[in-house]
Amino acid sequence: MAATADTRANTPANTPANTPANTASRTPAKARSGLARMEQRWGMLFALPVVAGFLLFTAGPMLASFVISLTDWTIGGKTSWVGLDNYQRMFGEDDLFTKSLRVTLYYTMLAVPLTLVAGFVVALLLNRDIRGRGLFRVLYYLPVLVPSVAGAVLWTWIYNPEFGLLNQVLRGIGLPTSQWIYDSSSAVPSLAIMAAWGFGNAAVIFLAGLQGVPRHLYEAIETDGGGPWAKFRYVTVPMMTPTIFYNLVMGLIATFQVFNEAYVMTSGGPDNATLFYNFYLYRTAFTEGRLGYASALAWILFLLVLVATSLVFRSARRWVYYESGEAR
Known part of the structure; x- marks a missing residue:
């Protein structure tokens, strides 16, 4: 106890x-x-x-x-390991690789600015308080709803040098006609104009950005005696730079992968003038059956897109501004 x-x-x-x-x-x-x-x-x-x-x-x-991509795999043939030979051949011996790269870059430099400018201008017009604004918005967006293959067939007829719509209009007003996609000098610009026709997606995004611009900034310009140009230069453009940046990146990625236009309309011609990189990759893989070399081409395309978008992102620090007024 x-x-x-x-x-x-x-x-x-x-x-x-x-x-x-x-x-x-x-x-x-x-x-x-x-x-x-x-x-x-x-x-x-x-x-x-x-x-x-x-x-x-x-x-x-x-x-x-x-x-x-490190093999010489060909459909129906033997496969062996070749290491980096495909990449060395690409940069050293393949003239079509260089040609397709130049054509794609040329198309990108034409199509992206045309699409951005067309979409931005139309968005500015559709943002105004006008009668039938909703109808116009639908009409300008309709080309986006057309399947890409159907659109390519339609534009093949429009660009026909004999009975195409464009040459008929040019003849009617007394202007010289063109061979459009059937001439090596005008083929890529013609396809860039066709790409600008589908500016509906960019216009919708621009329109959303315009409706997000604060109204008090425009009122401040009016108070200081500024007119429409001052509003556009000092308010609209700076406040729309994030939207421009987004459409630029998306357009850049899309143009590097253009394919249907060359496949349906020109088959890479005339004289390889429209041999876009993606079309050359497809032809190498599924027409010639060289899957090893085509895989190497695909990886180079991936790196090209990665480098291009990275450069745009780095440049955005100098020209993209947000509502706080700070560049990012």
């Missing part, structure tokens, strides 16, 4: 492990921890299809194409 009394006397009455307060505070912590683990498991479960899809249909094929 004395030993028991001494043990009880030496044991603190308010030991943390035995206090009701600590027991009560520990239970919600366990519950919260269990809830967090359950949410984490469910989050991983819902993200699993996306991650699996990326690994199976994006990362996996990219890795496989890189391995294939």
Whole structure:
């Protein structure tokens, strides 16, 4: 009995492990921890299809194409490991690679500015309070809804030098006609004009950006005695630079991958004048059957797009401005 009394006397009455307060505070912590683990498991479960899809249909094929680019795999023939020979041949011996790269860059320098200017001008007009504004917005967006192949067939007829719509109009007003896509000097500019016809997506994004420009900035210009030009120069253009930047990047990526126009309208001609890079890649892979070399071309295209967009992002620090007035 004395030993028991001494043990009880030496044991603190308010030991943390035995206090009701600590027991009560520990239970919600366990519950919260269990809830967090359950949410984490469910989050991983819902993200699993996306991650699996990326690994199976994006990362996996990219890795496989890189391995294939290091071989001389030809459909129906033997496959052997060649290392970097495909890349060396591309930059040293393949004149069509250089030609397709020049054609694609030329098309990009024409099509992207034309599309941006056309979309921006139309967005400025559609942003005005005019009668039938909704109808005009629908009409200007309709070309985007036309399938690209159908649009290519339509423009093939428009560009026909014998009975095409454009030459008929030019003859009617007494101006000289053109061979359009059937002449090597005018083929790429003609396709760039066709690309500008589909400015609807850029116009819609520009219109959304214009409607987000704060009205009080225009009122400040009016207070200082500025007119429409001052509003456009000092408010509209600076506040629209993030939208211009977005459309520029998306247009740049799209023009580097142009394909349908060459495939449907010109087959890369005349005299390889419209041998776009993507069309050359397709022809190498599925017409000539050289899958190893085509995979190397695909990786060079990926690097070209990556470098081009990176340069645009770096330049954005100097000309893209946000409402805070700071460039990013």
